[in-house]
Amino acid sequence: MPGELVKALRAVAGSPNVSTALAVREQHGRDESMHRYLGSSHLVVSWPCSACLCTFPGSAVGLALMSAPISLGQGGVCFNLTRMDRITALSTEDFTVAVEPGVTRKALNSYLRDTGLWFPVDPGADASLCGMAATSASGTNAVRYGTMRHNVLNLQVVLADGRVLHTAGRGRHFRYWGPLPCCRKSAAGYNLTGLFVGSEGTLGLITQATLRLHGSPEAIVAAVCAFPSVHAAVGCTVQVLQAGIPVARIEFLDDVMMAACNRFSGLSYAVSPTLFLEFHGSPGSVEEQVRQAGEIVQLNGGSDFAWAWELEARNKLWAARHNAWYAALALRPGSKVGSPFKQLVCVSSGLIVGHVGDGNFHCILVFDPADLDEIQRVKEFATRLARQALALDGTCTGEHGIGLGKRHLLCEEIGELGLTIMRQIKAILDPKNLMNPGKVL
Structure with a gap:
């Protein structure tokens, strides 16, 4: 059957769009996550060039969109859709x-x-x-x-x-x-x-x-300001939102994460709990947003804003924020990162990056992937943290999905009946469990 499957795929998609090479299969069997058991057990990788080529009735299909596939030991087809780029x-x-x-x-x-x-x-x-x-x-x-x-x-x-x-x-x-x-x-x-x-x-x-x-906003300005504590930074965020200021971005980094970003991106920001903000609108409205936010920052003990008006300066500022993952990895060469994503609560452990404006954060855990005991401790901590978020009526994952790592928490969040309904929907649309098997449910 595997040989016939590959032959049929090549007939439909064309030989250049089908590969069974081990290196290609391994590349499509992993991602940036801490889960190392994804493997390369799918039989073949295919690059469809149109929707009609995605209708091929393969066996035990695993597919890679944002998440790497697993195939439950049965093999399968990994569809890489990057060539459909119109x-x-x-x-x-x-x-x-x-x-x-x-x-x-x-x-x-x-x-x-x-x-x-x-x-x-x-x-x-x-x-x-x-x-x-x-x-x-x-x-x-x-x-x-x-x-x-x-x-x-x-x-x-x-x-x-x-x-x-x-x-x-x-x-x-x-x-x-x-x-x-x-x-x-x-x-x-x-x-x-x-x-x-x-x-x-x-x-x-x-x-x-x-x-x-x-x-597209007519005017954009970004800013950075430091705070004496996590509590002050979070309190400032809440007050900015309560005041109805239409801030476009408001991100939080704790002092440990700021030190890592400074080191990785060659910056010199204060090593304190910090907010990254951005304001969009007309020049007049942006000026008013900045004035109102500045008053609230001062009331919460924040430092003066470090401004970024020009595109290059704003890109540099946000590149530092977006590179936080790699900044954390650089603290411990050869490490991996687990990043449990939760409702925002004040915690004292370091390496915290938060989408604080919409109420959630990443608590980044840097660990040795060869140390099984350390991996177990990271998993246990992530589960405890997720359950704390659920106890506060939050969520175990604000973005990026359930995937593999949080399947055991899904029932705790949505309840047994909710999980049953999800399974019934899956069974109706995919009765043979072909589509990304082993994920979510």
């Missing part, structure tokens, strides 16, 4: 765009550069937009612009049996304004788009996403 439709009047899975966040915004529009969801890495939809990704701009769940309008999904589903109807994109037949909102039936956002490839392959765009 921007298939753009409507500047409707503030919408349709993209294939190979289109990344930066590629889309480069394409939109002269339109006055942009796509603001920014998880840090230059991620695939359909992969971001599959994992319900978020990022630094979520406090103002929302997450992927708020910005995906329609999905084209290839189901396990080969049927192609348009979750909001073929070609529909729900414009902001304009004449019928398109509309901004719909109450037509179940929210199938929301079902597939965050499904992590377990219900089907996302082969196109229609996304909501936003107007």
Whole structure:
């Protein structure tokens, strides 16, 4: 059967788009996570170039969108969708765009550069937009612009049996304004788009996403300010949001993380609990936002802002924030990082990076991947931290999905009945468990 499967795939997709090479299979069997048991047990990797080539009825299919696949010891097919990289439709009047899975966040915004529009969801890495939809990704701009769940309008999904589903109807994109037949909102039936956002490839392959765009801000200014304590920084954030200041980004780093970022990125910021902020709008509105935020910062004992007005300076500032993962790794060469993601609570351990504006954080745990005892301690700590977040009515994962590491916590968050309904949905859409088996449930 494996030989016949590979032969049939090559006949459909073309030999250059199919590989059984060990190095290729190993490359598609791992990611940046701490989970080292992903392996290369899938039989073949395929690069479809269109949605119709994703309908091949393989056996025990595992697929890689944002998460590396496992195949439960049965082998399978890993579909790499990066060669499907077209921007298939753009409507500047409707503030919408349709993209294939190979289109990344930066590629889309480069394409939109002269339109006055942009796509603001920014998880840090230059991620695939359909992969971001599959994992319900978020990022630094979520406090103002929302997450992927708020910005995906329609999905084209290839189901396990080969049927192609348009979750909001073929070609529909729900414009902001304009004449019928398109509309901004719909109450037509179940929210199938929301079902597939965050499904992590377990219900089907996302082969196109229609996304909501936003107007490019006329003026942007970024700032950094240090605080005497974690409590002061978090309190300042809450007050900024309560004041209704439409801050675009507000990120938190603790003192240990700031020291790591200074060292890794060649910076000289104060080694204290710190907020990174960014304000968007017209020049006048940005000036007012800055004035109001500055008053609140001073009331909470914060330092004067270090400003970044020009694009190059802002990029340098945010590059330091986005490189926090690698800054943590650099503290202990040869290490790996576990990053449990939780509702924001004040904790005293170091290496904390927080999307504080929308209420969650990464507690970065640097460990030796060869030390089994240390790995076990990291897992136990991550579980305790997640359960503390759940006890505070938070979530065990604010972004990036359940994947492998938090499957044991899903029932604790949504309840047994919720988990049962999820399993029933999975069984209806994928009765043979072909799609990314072993994930989420």
